[in-house]
Every structure is written in structure tokens, then in C-alpha cells.
Amino acid sequence: MSIAKNYVYNLILTISNIIIPFITIPYITRVLNPEGIGAVAFTGSIVECFVMFSALGITLYGPREIASVRDNPEKLRDTFWNIQYTKILTVLASYLAFIIFTLFSQEKYRALYIMQSLTIINTLLDITFLFSGLEEFSKITTRGLLVRIVSTILIFIVIQKPEDYYLYPLINVLSNVFGSIIMWFYLPKNLSITKPSFEKIKQTLIGSFKLFVPLAAIEVYVVLDKTMVGILSTEAEVSYYTMSQRLVKMILSLITSLGPVMMSRVSNLVSNNQHEQVQKYTRIIFDFVTYASILAIILTIFTMNDFVPIFFGSKFLKVKDLIVYITPIILFISWSNLFGIQIMVPMKKENYLTISVIAGAITNFTMNLILIPKYQSLGAVIGTVIAEFTVTLVQIILVRKLINLKPLFNEIWKHMLSGLVTSLVLILITKINISPITNIFLIILAGGIVYILVESILKSSTNSFLLKKIMSALKIG
Numbered sequence: 001m002s003i004a005k006n007y008v009y010n011l012i013l014t015i016s017n018i019i020i021p022f023i024t025i026p027y028i029t030r031v032l033n034p035e036g037i038g039a040v041a042f043t044g045s046i047v048e049c050f051v052m053f054s055a056l057g058i059t060l061y062g063p064r065e066i067a068s069v070r071d072n073p074e075k076l077r078d079t080f081w082n083i084q085y086t087k088i089l090t091v092l093a094s095y096l097a098f099i100i101f102t103l104f105s106q107e108k109y110r111a112l113y114i115m116q117s118l119t120i121i122n123t124l125l126d127i128t129f130l131f132s133g134l135e136e137f138s139k140i141t142t143r144g145l146l147v148r149i150v151s152t153i154l155i156f157i158v159i160q161k162p163e164d165y166y167l168y169p170l171i172n173v174l175s176n177v178f179g180s181i182i183m184w185f186y187l188p189k190n191l192s193i194t195k196p197s198f199e200k201i202k203q204t205l206i207g208s209f210k211l212f213v214p215l216a217a218i219e220v221y222v223v224l225d226k227t228m229v230g231i232l233s234t235e236a237e238v239s240y241y242t243m244s245q246r247l248v249k250m251i252l253s254l255i256t257s258l259g260p261v262m263m264s265r266v267s268n269l270v271s272n273n274q275h276e277q278v279q280k281y282t283r284i285i286f287d288f289v290t291y292a293s294i295l296a297i298i299l300t301i302f303t304m305n306d307f308v309p310i311f312f313g314s315k316f317l318k319v320k321d322l323i324v325y326i327t328p329i330i331l332f333i334s335w336s337n338l339f340g341i342q343i344m345v346p347m348k349k350e351n352y353l354t355i356s357v358i359a360g361a362i363t364n365f366t367m368n369l370i371l372i373p374k375y376q377s378l379g380a381v382i383g384t385v386i387a388e389f390t391v392t393l394v395q396i397i398l399v400r401k402l403i404n405l406k407p408l409f410n411e412i413w414k415h416m417l418s419g420l421v422t423s424l425v426l427i428l429i430t431k432i433n434i435s436p437i438t439n440i441f442l443i444i445l446a447g448g449i450v451y452i453l454v455e456s457i458l459k460s461s462t463n464s465f466l467l468k469k470i471m472s473a474l475k476i477g
Helices: 003-031 034-055 058-069 073-103 107-116 118-125 128-133 137-158 162-184 198-232 235-256 259-271 275-311 318-326 328-344 350-375 377-399 412-429 436-457 461-476
Strands: none
Touching (some): 003 162, 003 235, 034 073, 034 107, 058 128, 058 198, 058 259, 073 107, 073 118, 073 198, 118 162, 128 162, 137 162, 198 235, 198 350, 198 377, 235 275, 235 318, 235 377, 259 275, 275 328, 275 412, 275 461, 318 377, 328 350, 328 377, 350 377, 412 436
């Protein structure tokens, strides 16, 4: 299946991950008490640590290894089962540690811990890595949509009163387990069970651990932001920072959802020594994410003044300024996702990824220490932008050893110029005295049209490709 079709499937799943919380969260916050929601969130964050250790780096390692051997049925079978055997060991070790933890935990949280611990077991059942490596994203999307629909319906049916807070995590966990079990019915018939190989399990453990290190580092400095704001500032500032991050990351996910698709394709190309194709795909994807990121940044900046009061309410007005300052990470993370996840991981340069992430973590901690005491949540935002820029810069320096970077930047000036012209037009539109909701739609519509029009005048290759795809889809329709 083509990269474009797989991207569409992954994009549909990403959009569902954005839309469904918009439906369920308002209901949950009105039915359940803050204490119940807080208990679920607190215990869930603890369990997530054990889940992370049970999975190690298999979320990246699995698809890469499957993609590299998918053209060899025997190697594919051996690779799949040895990853599963490795997960048996990591899940058992993680769950044993979890049981010990629960014995010393507060008794009032134990029931919630045990319910949510099914997520650890689900790590073993989840074989998404197989279908990602095989580039069968239609199955992943179908499973994901089914799980989200089932869990949403159950939330509205089952959760009726504040005392039902313990059912909230149970519904989510059981829905995910249900989705993982379904995927086993799609397991290819040629993947008959094999005997475990100690050497290959050892190899899988070492390989997945190498990818676990940068993933853990990312998790630490993402969590560290909120922790440092809480310590060096106030709880209110933590909420402002969290909301600004959440909204921008939701927008960003629409662009970076291309990542899993591209990683599987590049892994396969690398294994077949098709380095010219890797260079070609890298240039196309870089141009696409730059094109999309610049448009996303501009539309986000110009809509936040009206969107934040409507969506978050009058108590969170500070968020609109934070979002404006944090928008550059849309471009930085889009680039680092390409260089780090889609290039370095398939080429087995995990050490490059680790170096870049650690550089970002050190920068983030240092900037937070300097800026948060004086600028509070804004200081954390500035620190995040500088840290993400550092990660991207280090990756650019390192990735030039793997691919030719010069062709990637050939058309970037076109996107920058298109963005500048679009911004000038939107400045004029914001001066029109209309209702906030109308203004949001007008900015998105006008901004999109102007951006695409300027890109067309400049003969942008990405813009031309997207327009051809849209016209082709409309003709089919």
C-alpha cells in the first residue's frame, strides 16, 4: 500500500484520538467528582511507568525489525515470535515489580491500581508493531476506531454517578485489551509459532533497550516541565502550561502521524540497500511537514485570541499567549520526528537519537531553572521551544552523516514566503469586527486559500502534489 494511503489511515486514527476526548471529557467532568478523576489520573500515571518498562523500546524496535525482514517469510516468523517471547519476559518482570509496589501503596488506591494493571498485560497482547512493520495500517485504524467507539458508548451507558469513577479506567483498559485480542485474528497464517531462541531474545532485549533510553529521556523531560512549574511557580501556572501544550500537541499530531508509516517504509528500503529511495522519500516528507507546519503555526496564532475563551473559558485566558509562543515547536518537532524517528531509527543509529534527546533534556532543565522563577508558565514555554530547537539542531548536525541535506531545503523559501503573505492577509482580517466563531472560520478558510494560492504561484511541488491528489479523489467521488 502507498505511503499516501497509509498516512490517510493513520491520520483518521489520529483525528479520532482528538475528537473523542472532546465528546467524553465534558461528560466525565460533569458526572464524576474532581477527586475521582484525580485518583484515576494519579494511579494511571504510576501504572504508565510500569507499562513503559514492560514495552521497553518495542514500539519503535518492533516495526523497524518487522519491516526489514517482511520480504523473507521465515525471518519474519522468527522475528515476530522472538519479539513476543521477549515481551513475555519484560511484562512478567514489570508486573512482578508492580505487585511489590502495590503491597506498599496506599490501600485506598489498590483497587484502581489492579484494574489499570491490565494495561501492563496488554503490552504482551498488543501486536500493532507487526502490522505497522507490514504497512497494513488499515487494520490498525479499524481496530483503533472500533475500540474508541465501544469505549465511548460504554462510558455514556455505564458511568452515571460520582461513585462510578472506578469504572472509567476499567472501560478504557478492557476496550484496549479487546482491541488487542481482535488483532490476533488478523495474524497471517504463515506466522506459525516457533521455538524461542535465547540468542535472538537477548538481541531483541539489547536492541529494544537502546530505543527505550531516548524514549524514557523524552518522557522524563516532558514530565519534568510540569513538575518544575509546580515547584517553582503555582498550580494555576501548571494548568495554563498543560493546556497550551495539549492543544499544540494535538495540532502537531496531525502532521507527525506520518511518522509510523514512513519509519516502516524506510526500514524496508534500508534493509534492501535502496539508499537512493530513502533520500527521495526523505526530501518529499521533509517538504510536506515543512509546508504543513508553517500553515498550522500561522492558523494557530491567528485563531487563538478567539478560540481560547470559547474552548477553555475566561479563567484560562493566559493560555492564548502561551500557545502563540509555543507554536514554533510544531515545526521543530515535525523535523526532529523525521530525522530522529523516521531516519535514525530505521538506520539503527539509536545513539544519534539518544544524544539529541539528552541535549534537549539538559537544555530544557537549564532553561526552566533560569526562566520559570521569573516568567512562570511562560518561562516553561520558552524553555520548551529552546529545547526542541536544540534537539532538532543536534539531529540536523548528526543526520547529515546519513543523508544529503542540501536538497531538503531547496523549497523552504517558498513555504516561508507563502506564510508571510498569508500572515499579512490575516492581520487585515482580524481587524474586521465580527463574532469570534465567525472570525475563527474566516481565518482558517482565508488563510488556507491564500497559502495554497501563493504556493501555486511559486510552483511548490508539495502543493501541486496535494492538489492533484484532491482533484483525483473528487473525480472518483
